[in-house]
Amino acid sequence: MSTDHLVVFTPSGKRGRFPTGTPVLSAARKLGVDLDSVCGGRGICSKCQVAPAFGEFSKHGVSSREDALSDWNKVEARYDEKRGLKPGRRLGCQAEIRGDVVIDVPAESQVHRQIVRKAASARVIEMDPATRLYFVEVQEPDMHEPSGDFERLAAALKREWGIERLEADLSVMAGLQPILRKGKWQVTAALHRDHGAGAHRLTALFPGLHETGIYGLAIDLGSTTIAAHLTNLDTGEVVASSGIMNPQIRFGEDLMSRVSYSMMNEGGADEMTRAVREAIDTLALEIAKEAGIAAELIVETVFVCNPVMHHLLLGIDPVELGQAPFALATSDAMHLTARELGLDALRPTAQIYVLPCIAGHVGADAAAVALSEEPGKSDDLVLVVDVGTNAEIILGDRSRVLACSSPTGPAFEGAQISSGQRAAAGAIEAIRIDPETKEPRFRVIGCDLWSDEPGFHDAVGENGITGICGSGIIEAVAELRIAGLMDPSGLIGSPEQTGTSRSVADGRTWQYMIWDASETGGPRISVTQGDVRAIQLAKSALYAGARLLMDERGVDKVDRVVLAGAFGAHISPKHAMVLGMIPDVPLDKVTSAGNAAGTGARIALCNISARAEIERVVREITKVETAIEPRFQEHFVAANAIPHKTDPFPELRAVVDLPETGFGASSDRPAGRRRRRG
């Protein structure tokens, strides 16, 4: 019978027998227990903290006595004195096994700890970032063995951590010698694992034990805004989030106008590349400042973006993306450095990962949505819709995933809408119209009260209602339809047809007046016939794209719908379906994934395997190009009606009454324009 002691680690349940004197860290490593260590067992980093549990553990068949671990040694005592250990905690590298024992590994001591995402989805992110810290002692130079300092650092990393191939940039080489000497030949190396080449790249080197952490940026580079999350690469904690307008807006509001700018202006693409890189630099500095860290501690950055932004970020002229066959210069994931991208705010060696593009119209942002929402792991057939200026649409389940992009235009974001504005304080974001009285009530951004609740006008204040944003206009059009103020073809009825004086002439058409403060010099906020047409075009494009994927997949219905995009979070499922934006499913099967592209970027930042995973998934996705599919036009025309000309939407009609009156009689048209001409 063995005299070794039984050691059980929780929560993993891994167990094994070890002789007296085995350090807990060594036992954990032998059993493959996920226990962190940066300093390599020197008792200085405290990453390997464990909590021994004493008593009878019949579940594990262990009787764990107080003397099952060695007493504190000097190293542990010194650490506790200087930094303090939580009660009951031990340093795994110092505490030695003396008897049978149960040892708990707290979450913060796990390398691959799991981070619960804030979003509705229950999925967790497992921490396994591409860049990690390694503390090593480097041999001092010896004239008899005159190798370079870098080569001795590489040898130390190999000896202590099994790092086989170390590469370094010249800028790191140049800083190497003073750092080694400052740290008295003890240094902490930030090493980036290339998940393809199998080499490690020395991204940063710190004298001694580096304790202020390393950070990563997940950047969602949109046409309109650039959003970033700064994450501690050790804990996974998001320490700051920030956004900035994309300055390329001055070259064109939407993507195609930026492509045109490049085509029309020599050097235009370079100009836009410089602008966006400068904005990213600004954002990086701001977010580091907000988090109170030095920007040089940012060692990783992940980008997700649409194909045009992708090319402009990389310094590639997007001109080919403006015309068939929409050829990407490169579609695979990119591994770069801040120097290559010309990002001066970051250290030159900061590693950049850009997710792969799916197709010329379906970018790395869509890939990030696929990484976040994992349609390929879904048991039921899910349609994921990322609504923005361009809608990315993904349909899939375990058997197959398809993707396309559809040119919805900016109407869903409140642009090209008569009273439209961006989602900012004062914008109407939700609206209900009473089917009996035809009177509206609404809510504006910045105030939790509805407009018919007491105190609303005091809370909002003078001029506090400024326009209508994307989610507001979608709800407004849907409510017009539910209230019978607009017919299935999208025509707004006259006061006679609708029975309300809120139906007001607007040239030869009718508009529905939501808010009129013109007498006090304030705005008139209405839904015009033109607004309805713009929303119809956008929603038809979206629906037609989804239908095209369903055709390709050979199905007539999907099991559930996920609305992604910052905007997706604000769309009410009922209103989206009344409008016919998405196919008919039970309302409780429509969920919001929040900013799924941004979440995908965060996942790729925190977990290196996720990068390999999304690269594989993207290769396997069936790409559908809406521009060349003849059925797209058919689907588009049929989707013009609200909710749809031919698709019956039984799930919707089971819960919502949709009046089928038609307002087509031309005698009811107002004669406004004709009058004005007369």
Add this chain to the structure above:
Amino acid sequence: MSTDHLVVFTPSGKRGRFPTGTPVLSAARKLGVDLDSVCGGRGICSKCQVAPAFGEFSKHGVSSREDALSDWNKVEARYDEKRGLKPGRRLGCQAEIRGDVVIDVPAESQVHRQIVRKAASARVIEMDPATRLYFVEVQEPDMHEPSGDFERLAAALKREWGIERLEADLSVMAGLQPILRKGKWQVTAALHRDHGAGAHRLTALFPGLHETGIYGLAIDLGSTTIAAHLTNLDTGEVVASSGIMNPQIRFGEDLMSRVSYSMMNEGGADEMTRAVREAIDTLALEIAKEAGIAAELIVETVFVCNPVMHHLLLGIDPVELGQAPFALATSDAMHLTARELGLDALRPTAQIYVLPCIAGHVGADAAAVALSEEPGKSDDLVLVVDVGTNAEIILGDRSRVLACSSPTGPAFEGAQISSGQRAAAGAIEAIRIDPETKEPRFRVIGCDLWSDEPGFHDAVGENGITGICGSGIIEAVAELRIAGLMDPSGLIGSPEQTGTSRSVADGRTWQYMIWDASETGGPRISVTQGDVRAIQLAKSALYAGARLLMDERGVDKVDRVVLAGAFGAHISPKHAMVLGMIPDVPLDKVTSAGNAAGTGARIALCNISARAEIERVVREITKVETAIEPRFQEHFVAANAIPHKTDPFPELRAVVDLPETGFGASSDRPAGRRRRRG
């Protein structure tokens, strides 16, 4: 019995049987015959030209008939019409085998053709450069399979050339789309094989078939001069050679003064880095202009240099090299790009290879000498001495190679010599002193006549004799010794002791007057006692270094000596040995290798295996650090005498008479300085 035809390739002698209709190129590939092709068998690059031989070849057992190859096809005829084929030549990719045949592969059609070096050494360079051209047809973009242009280029290179992993820099990516379209989806890719990682890097892309070649620079980056050879990477031909002064001279003549400059001046190292990189840019542009090529066709550059220049080139502060333990920041070979080095004259993706350093005092230049002279492949024990401001010394044979560096100072280059000057027109480069008359005769750079030959003074002209260069001063001191004008301790004798009025007082010592034009306002050129002392210090350091290596190796003598360095080519073996610069060997065993470091750079440029080879060799070299070896000082003191205090130099004495008179009697010293003081 097979009906296949017997095909014999010459000069390799490789043979095999192939069915009717097999293209000659395919047969060559199957047999592993070294036959080039850039266009992949499309009949447009003509690299695969062969010369079929017809008749009876009893040696090969083949009867080769005129109809053994197919008639010219259209492709071949078109090529001949447009470009012209030499008589008897066929395109290997077009000509098909119809019968038994002998086919000669001319040198210019071999991939691994051998380039005979100009230098004395018989070694040839086998062409196998790291960067080669590949012509491919890329699939056009397809909306149904929306991969990136780069990914389709990579697929084409894999399909047609078996290239497995293709990587590219952003700057190449940015230029990709216009080039593919300009070449109508036919392009020539310059791919760089990384001999470590096994990937190929896209260095340059040209539309269509690129026919103006790609080039490489071999740069010998010296403390004083920067020399470059521009080589056609296809043919191996050196198309231009050029040199430029190292502008760092303004920060310090020798290496240690540059290290001091860096220590004393904040940003001094950066300043020197910028200076040398700018000079390299200038040199690259000049040499490209001289060769009549665009600098962007330079796709490879190899650097050899001493450790201080190495660090300054890379942008690393050399401060650690100025003090024990002389730690290099990095010693291994470096793979970089022109962008990383900040070389703006080259395309940003031009690949840079820097040879490994051997030790803190023994640089990549010494490694290049080892690559060129291959002491580790020598059957007899060879001492290779690269004489410059610092002497690099290598001792070795098949069993073991040792290396050290010795601080000779700049005396051998004519610096710190009273009449010294750089090797330029007007400098005395050779001198003989008649042992009877004690009269000198000499030759100056720029004139082939000796000074006692008719017409010399007309040829040299007024003021045509300006000073004495490194080889001149070595010869002068040795001749003084042979002529009995200077004793073994290095003391120059008085007129009475030497019997010549050319012995002239110089303070309290004597100088030997070579040339006195002071009456016409010209220079007085003499060898002073101080000059002799400077040469003694330099030669003692050199000899002591060699002896140290011999000690380490456990030998008293070497079999042969190779003098390397631009300067080595001009040193007369006899004079070097009279001076006791090098150990005693038969005079015919002292050879010059010319600029062996530069040759090593050229080899590494033209042959990728040579890079792996020298990296291996450098790891295996025994490094000896002269600064910490107590015996160095002993050897140094003993080597002060000319030729040596204790070593007998029997081989030398068998061919040269060396008078052993001593001029030590102090009464014979001139009293000049005392007089002047009085």
